[in-house]
Amino acid sequence: MTKRQLWLRFIAHIDRQLLLGLGLLMLVSLLVLYSADNASWDRPLNQMRNIIVALVFMWVIANLPLHYLMRTAVPIYVLGMVLLIGVALFGEISHGARRWLNLGVTTIQPSELMKIGVPMMMAWYFEKHEATLTLKNYFIAALLLFMPVALIARQPDLGTALLITASGFYVLFLAGLSWRIIGILFATGLASAPVLWSMMHDYQRHRIMMLFDPSQDALGNGYHTIQATIAVGSGGIIGKGYLNGTQTHLDFLPERTTDFIFAVLSEEFGLVGNLILLALYSFVIWRGFIITSHASTYFTRLMSGSITLTFATYAFVNMGMVSGILPVVGVPLPLISYGGTSMLTLLLGFGMLMSIETHKKLVKS
Amino acid sequence: MKKRVEFKNHQREIFHFQLRLVVGVGFVFALLAILLVRFFYLQVVRHSYYQTLSENNRIAVVPIVPNRGLILDRNGVVLAHNYSGYTLEINQSKTADMEATINELSTLVEITGKDRKRFKKLLTESHNFETLMIRNRLSDEEVARFAAQQYRFPGVEIKARSFRDYPFGAKTSHLIGYIGRINDAEVAQLEENDLAANYRGSDYIGKTGLEQSYESDLHGTTGIEQVEVDAGGRAVRMLSSTSPVSGNTLILSIDAKLQEIAEQSFGNYRGALVAIDPNSGEVLAFVSKPGYDPNPFIDGIDTQSWEELNNSPDVPLNNRALRGQYPPGSTVKPFMALAGLNYRTRSPEQTISDPGVYYLPGSGRQYRDWKAGGHGSVNMFKAIQMSCDTYFYGLATELGIDNISHFLSRFGFGKKTGIDLEGETSGLLPSQEWKMKRYQQIWYPGDTVSVGIGQGYSLVTPLQLAFATATLANNGVAYKPHLVKEVQSVRSSENRLIAKEPLYDLSIDPKDLDLVRRAMVAVTQTGGTAVYASLGAPYHIAGKTGTAQVVAMKQGEKYDADKIDERHRDHAWFIAYAPAEKPQIALAVLAENGGHGGGTAAPIARKVMDYYLLGKVPKPLVDAVEKGVAEHD
Numbered sequence: 001m002t003k004r005q006l007w008l009r010f011i012a013h014i015d016r017q018l019l020l021g022l023g024l025l026m027l028v029s030l031l032v033l034y035s036a037d038n039a040s041w042d043r044p045l046n047q048m049r050n051i052i053v054a055l056v057f058m059w060v061i062a063n064l065p066l067h068y069l070m071r072t073a074v075p076i077y078v079l080g081m082v083l084l085i086g087v088a089l090f091g092e093i094s095h096g097a098r099r100w101l102n103l104g105v106t107t108i109q110p111s112e113l114m115k116i117g118v119p120m121m122m123a124w125y126f127e128k129h130e131a132t133l134t135l136k137n138y139f140i141a142a143l144l145l146f147m148p149v150a151l152i153a154r155q156p157d158l159g160t161a162l163l164i165t166a167s168g169f170y171v172l173f174l175a176g177l178s179w180r181i182i183g184i185l186f187a188t189g190l191a192s193a194p195v196l197w198s199m200m201h202d203y204q205r206h207r208i209m210m211l212f213d214p215s216q217d218a219l220g221n222g223y224h225t226i227q228a229t230i231a232v233g234s235g236g237i238i239g240k241g242y243l244n245g246t247q248t249h250l251d252f253l254p255e256r257t258t259d260f261i262f263a264v265l266s267e268e269f270g271l272v273g274n275l276i277l278l279a280l281y282s283f284v285i286w287r288g289f290i291i292t293s294h295a296s297t298y299f300t301r302l303m304s305g306s307i308t309l310t311f312a313t314y315a316f317v318n319m320g321m322v323s324g325i326l327p328v329v330g331v332p333l334p335l336i337s338y339g340g341t342s343m344l345t346l347l348l349g350f351g352m353l354m355s356i357e358t359h360k361k362l363v364k365s
Numbered sequence: 366m367k368k369r370v371e372f373k374n375h376q377r378e379i380f381h382f383q384l385r386l387v388v389g390v391g392f393v394f395a396l397l398a399i400l401l402v403r404f405f406y407l408q409v410v411r412h413s414y415y416q417t418l419s420e421n422n423r424i425a426v427v428p429i430v431p432n433r434g435l436i437l438d439r440n441g442v443v444l445a446h447n448y449s450g451y452t453l454e455i456n457q458s459k460t461a462d463m464e465a466t467i468n469e470l471s472t473l474v475e476i477t478g479k480d481r482k483r484f485k486k487l488l489t490e491s492h493n494f495e496t497l498m499i500r501n502r503l504s505d506e507e508v509a510r511f512a513a514q515q516y517r518f519p520g521v522e523i524k525a526r527s528f529r530d531y532p533f534g535a536k537t538s539h540l541i542g543y544i545g546r547i548n549d550a551e552v553a554q555l556e557e558n559d560l561a562a563n564y565r566g567s568d569y570i571g572k573t574g575l576e577q578s579y580e581s582d583l584h585g586t587t588g589i590e591q592v593e594v595d596a597g598g599r600a601v602r603m604l605s606s607t608s609p610v611s612g613n614t615l616i617l618s619i620d621a622k623l624q625e626i627a628e629q630s631f632g633n634y635r636g637a638l639v640a641i642d643p644n645s646g647e648v649l650a651f652v653s654k655p656g657y658d659p660n661p662f663i664d665g666i667d668t669q670s671w672e673e674l675n676n677s678p679d680v681p682l683n684n685r686a687l688r689g690q691y692p693p694g695s696t697v698k699p700f701m702a703l704a705g706l707n708y709r710t711r712s713p714e715q716t717i718s719d720p721g722v723y724y725l726p727g728s729g730r731q732y733r734d735w736k737a738g739g740h741g742s743v744n745m746f747k748a749i750q751m752s753c754d755t756y757f758y759g760l761a762t763e764l765g766i767d768n769i770s771h772f773l774s775r776f777g778f779g780k781k782t783g784i785d786l787e788g789e790t791s792g793l794l795p796s797q798e799w800k801m802k803r804y805q806q807i808w809y810p811g812d813t814v815s816v817g818i819g820q821g822y823s824l825v826t827p828l829q830l831a832f833a834t835a836t837l838a839n840n841g842v843a844y845k846p847h848l849v850k851e852v853q854s855v856r857s858s859e860n861r862l863i864a865k866e867p868l869y870d871l872s873i874d875p876k877d878l879d880l881v882r883r884a885m886v887a888v889t890q891t892g893g894t895a896v897y898a899s900l901g902a903p904y905h906i907a908g909k910t911g912t913a914q915v916v917a918m919k920q921g922e923k924y925d926a927d928k929i930d931e932r933h934r935d936h937a938w939f940i941a942y943a944p945a946e947k948p949q950i951a952l953a954v955l956a957e958n959g960g961h962g963g964g965t966a967a968p969i970a971r972k973v974m975d976y977y978l979l980g981k982v983p984k985p986l987v988d989a990v991e992k993g994v995a996e997h998d
Contacts, residue, residue, distance in 0.1 A: 174385050230422065233407040233415025246423040251596035271408040278397060289390055293383060301382055309389050316396040323403050 013062040013358040015291070021284035022350060025335040026051050028265070028277065033338055035243050036257045036264040043257055043338050050340035054347035061351025066359050069352060070299050073117075073124035077144070080117040083110035084151040091155070111152045111160045112341050116348055118148055118164050119306040122171040127299035138177055145169075158204055159329030163317070167310040174305040208327045224260065227252045229324040231263040239270030257338040259330060262322040277336075285312045291353050296360040304356050307349040424604065425594040428566030431585030432527060434612030436541055436575060438621035439647075439850060445541050445576070447527045451503040453511065454496040457488070459520030466518065467499065473514055474500055474507040482667035490548075490665075498664060501528065529569070529663050533621065535656035536628045539684040540619065540848065542574015543659035563587050569663070573684075575615060575848060578787050582852050585612035614853040616860075618647030626976045626983065627652045630969040634959055635679055636936075637686035639831035639846075640952035640973055643942060645865070646835070646844025648784070649950060650973060651828075653685040678932070688790045690824040691955060694911030695752045695962070696938045697773070697819035699881050700833065702745055704772035705760045706877035713880050716744045723758035725814055732758050732814050735912075749884035750893045752910060754818050761817025766808055769816055770796040775871050776833040777843070784828060784846045785863065792829050795822035820914060827955045830940055835951035838907070838942035840878055841871035882907055886945045889967075895939065898967035904978055905945035908970070910962030911938030913955075934958040939966035943974045950977050 001009070029051075030044045037043040061069070083101055087110055092100045100109055122141045129137045145168035153161035173182065197205065231247035240246065245267035247253050256264050265273050288308030295301040311334055318333040320326035332342045407415065436445035453474060460466050467484070470476060480500055487497045503511075508523055515521070529544050531537065547555075547570045555561045555570075564570070565587060571577035588609030592600040627638045627650040640650040657674055661667075666674075674682055683689065705711045721739030723732040734740070734754040740747070748756035761769060774780060779794025793799075795816060797808040815821025825833075828846065836843040845868050852861040885907035889899035899906045913936040937959030942951035952970055959965035975981040 170389070174382065174389070176381055176385065227422075229407065230415050230418045232404070233411050234419035236408055236412045236416065246593075247419055250423055250593065250601065252422050266404075266408070271404055274400075274404050274408070278400065282393075282397065285393055289386060292386060305386060305389060309393070312393045312396060316400065319400050320403070323400070323407060325399070325403055 013354055015354045015357050018284065018287045018350060018354060021280060021287060022335065025280050029336040032261055032265045032336060033257060035268060036248060036261055038249060039243055047338055050343045054343040057344060058347040058351035061348055062354035064355055066300060066355060069355060070124055073120040076117040077121035080110055080114045081148060084148055088151055088154065111157055112345055114148045114164055115345050118145055119167045119171050120303060122168055123299045123302035126175045126302055127297065130298045138172060141172060156201055159331050163313065163331065166313050167306050170306040170309040171302050174302050224254050224328055225324050227254065228260050228263040228322045231267040232323050235267040235270040237271045239268045239273055242268050244268060259332055259337060260322055261337050262319050262333050281315050288353055291357045294360060295356050300356040304353050307353055423593050425592050427590040427592055429588035429590055429609045430566045431587055431609035432611040433529060434583040434585065434614050436615045436617065438617050438619050440620065442621040444533055444537050444621060445529065445531050447529055449525055449527050450501065451508050452498045452524050452526050453500040453503060454498050454522055454524050456496045456520040466521065470521065473510050474503060476500055479667045482669060483665050486668060487665055501664060531659050534658045534660065536625055538656035538659045539653035539686060540574055540651045542576040543572055543662045544569040544576050545572045545662055546665060574786060578785050579615055579849065582615065583612040586610040611855045613855060615849050616851040616853055617848055618649060618850040619651060619848060620649050623973060623977055624650045624652065627973045628654065630972040634965060635957040636955045637689055637827040638952060638954045638969065639686050639828045640950055641831050641835040641846055643835035643839040643948050643951040646846050647850055648846050648848045649977065651686055651848060655679050655681040657681040686827045687786055688788060688826065690790055690792055690826055691936055692823055692913040693819035693825040693830060694913045694938050695819055696830060696909050696911035696940045698749055698752060698757055699837065699885055699909050700773055700776055701757055701760060701817060702749055702881050703873060703877055704764055704769060707772060708764060708768050710763045711745060711760055713745050716742050717756055717759060719743050719753055719755040723755045725762065725811060730811055746880065746884045749881065750887040752894050757817040758814045761813050762810060766797060766813045766816065770794055776836055777829055778825060778833065782828055782832045782846050785848055790826055792826050793822060793824035819911060827953045830953035831951060834940040834942055834953055838948035838951040841873040843868045882945065885909055895963035895967040897963060898971050904943055906941055906943040906974065907945040908939060908941035908967065910967065912962055913938060931958055934960055937962040937966040939970050941970045943978060950974055
């Protein structure tokens with residue numbers, strides 16, 4: 001094999017358009033992170049390492065044939081459930097929530113695993129019963145979704161629980177859950193809101209209340225929202241300029257390298273920067289939809305559709321939270337926020353998309 | 366039930382899926398639209414609002430407190446100034462265990478019991494976010510010692526500050542007053558007067574004396590520094606600044622040396638002295654004995670010291686010169702004589718016979734002269750020189766209270782002089798209306814008799830009497846007394862002069878004046894009541910002695926100084942001006958429980974005049990009383 005052939009082989013399962021979109025977003029991440037970290041290279045360099053590790057995993061997944069992927073669905077789900085139960089029983093408490101499991105060598109957050117595990121399991125289930133889908137199957141799929149979500153919500157980690165619920169719901173929706181049932185679910189969801197409210201922890205209620213009037217608690221929970229909104233609003237159309245964000249550099253923005261990194265971008269690059277970011281996200285999402293529409297099997301269609309929609313949801317929830325239209329739920333801005341776990345989980349998903357796109361001919365034949 | 370197996374229709378299924386996918390795309394578009402609208406709203410529609418919020422976040426306006434204006438005497442001697450020094454301050458909110466922190470600190474810098482007490486008082490008076498001073502005037506060594514250990518005290522810091530200092534201490538306390546920490550009432554007052562902005566960052570305000578009455582001059586204009594701060598409130602860089610303008614310098618008409626001499630001349634007596642230049646109203650000396658050291662008041666005096674001052678029988682906190690009200694006694698006689706001449710009640714030549722007692726016509730009441738047996742045949746000149754009571758009992762009765770009260774008020778009796786200090790009292794010039802209003806009683810002829818010799822209801826302050834004397838010395842042309850001669854602006858070189866124009870001219874007949882003034886000179890000469898006052902003086906002194914009763918005598922009772930408790934002895938008055946021909950200084954001296962004016966008050970006046978007119982600094986004086994010179998009122 002020549003070098004060229006080797007190269008071709010190497011990139012055979014990489015979707016170039018998707019990679020282009022992801023790469024540009026990662027560049028944005030490094031750029032903004034450098035500013036958010038007060039012009040220090042510490043976090044950008046770490047993030048670069050995170051990116052490289054995640055890209056390797058993405059490449060591996062992309063090269064896995066689909067039936068391998070499908071086969072991992074059940075083990076991953078079961079493992080995830082075991083770990084979640086472990087967390088519930090033996091988990092470490094930090095900041096009043098039991099999310100982490102200490103495995104001796106390292107601590108892990110099993111809910112991250114379930115972000116991919118749950119939709120995969122559901123898609124697997126639907127694929128298995130593809131030929132004879134009845135209401136019962138939807139019910140069982142919903143149960144597969146509900147069990148881990150309940151455990152995660154109990155930790156409590158409402159943000160992750162809601163996002164996994166969303167990704168699971170997308171599977172149900174794409175699998176053809178009837179509109180009537182969707183309507184009923186929606187109605188019961190609204191009706192049960194007061195019940196949910198009563199079950200929430202005080203801090204969770206607080207965050208939702210803050211959304212309606214952040215000034216109520218300007219130095220407490222409202223502080224994040226107020227300062228982020230000020231950063232976004234004061235950015236104006238063209239922004240204050242790179243490295244010139246006063247909210248960012250004078251420490252007014254909390255968690256500005258992680259959950260609130262969007263405020264940094266917004267303050268320094270303004271509406272123009274926001275539009276560019278939205279365009280990049282749209283491009284990636286668009287490509288995800290294209291791949292989904294090409295997907296050859298039921299499993300892959302459901303999986304890629306769910307991954308794409310979930311990605312869009314993540315981006316929306318984060319930007320919505322930073323710009324003050326959604327409660328602060330602790331969701332990072334996908335591909336931009338500092339952090340290895342989130343980057344890895346996302347790229348695993350995109351690896352699957354690539355695998356789905358590049359292995360379909362094999363499946364068809 | 367027949368089990369129905371549905372075979373999948375691949376095409377249809379794909380169609381359904383695609384349909385759902387399109388809904389998904391639509392959903393994503395909707396999310397996108399929501400974000401776009403939100404961004405547009407925040408970054409375009411509401412941009413300027415958030416821009417302002419962000420600027421407010423980032424920019425802090427830091428006030429720069431101006432240096433307080435200096436206070437100098439007429440020759441440039443410093444009476445109040447500022448120096449910079451270091452203080453040790455504790456931030457309450459950052460200090461958990463105050464007691465432990467202070468104990469720990471005391472191992473590094475000296476913290477006395479008084480410091481602790483003062484700090485405790487500050488604690489109870491302050492808001493809990495303020496930093497409070499535990500020690501001031503740290504030595505360089507103490508600063509260094511603390512700085513090395515500062516990491517152990519997160520809520521404690523050393524600050525460089527400007528301190529006020531009054532070098533003359535108690536000698537000028539009633540004149541200069543002092544500044545102190547601004548209290549809540551003063552904050553409200555400043556806000557009401559729209560001055561709050563200029564006091565941002567200022568901790569002190571004038572509380573009494575000139576520090577209070579010239580506060581607006583002394584304070585200066587606060588400067589502003591705009592600094593960029595981070596979320597922790599730390600200054601990152603300076604954006605712009607406006608320099609503060611120091612307070613104006615007060616140049617007093619007071620002569621510090623004269624003030625000191627006057628103060629010392631009182632010896633152990635309590636009392637007051639006000640000396641005025643009759644040609645301008647400039648106050649040359651303004652003494653209230655005893656004074657108090659104003660310096661501890663600046664940063665809050667500790668409770669114990671305060672109690673000591675406040676409960677002292679000597680009432681050192683009372684400004685006797687400004688607020689002390691005493692019966693004028695015989696010092697009123699020259700003015701009574703002028704009234705008699707003015708209303709042509711008695712001619713200068715008219716003589717009366719003094720048997721030592723005055724019988725009020727139409728009543729059985731008798732009024733004794735101070736001299737048993739009386740002065741014999743007395744005319745107006747002699748009556749003043751010898752201070753004959755009987756003469757003035759009669760004159761008062763003949764004048765009537767209405768004329769007396771009208772005439773004396775022209776010399777400022779019963780009215781505030783309007784000196785540039787706050788809290789002046791107006792004394793009391795009785796009249797028919799006053800008595801009706803005060804006691805719902807009609808005026809009796811007997812009341813008038815007492816007023817004739819400055820007793821009864823009459824009350825004056827030493828300042829009022831000095832003003833009246835100065836007016837008399839200046840032939841009836843009155844100047845408002847003032848302590849500040851000029852206000853010197855730091856910014857422009859222009860000085861603002863205080864009161865140069867006369868208040869009014871009483872237009873008294875020169876012949877009348879001449880008689881009274883000659884009689885007053887005779888007071889200090891052989892045959893007068895204050896011979897000792899002018900003994901050996903190379904200039905002529907015009908004066909008048911007086912005695913203010915502390916305890917009322919019963920009808921027929923005889924006053925015997927030796928038998929009376931020291932604090933119930935009469936107060937001694939002496940009013941004087943000199944040189945008699947062309948007066949340059951007029952004064953009123955009150956020596957509390959001093960007995961006779963000629964014996965105790967007059968020597969004090971003499972020392973003041975000797976220094977002012979001759980530049981003569983008195984030797985430690987042998988008191989007239991000790992010398993046993995028995996002189997009488």
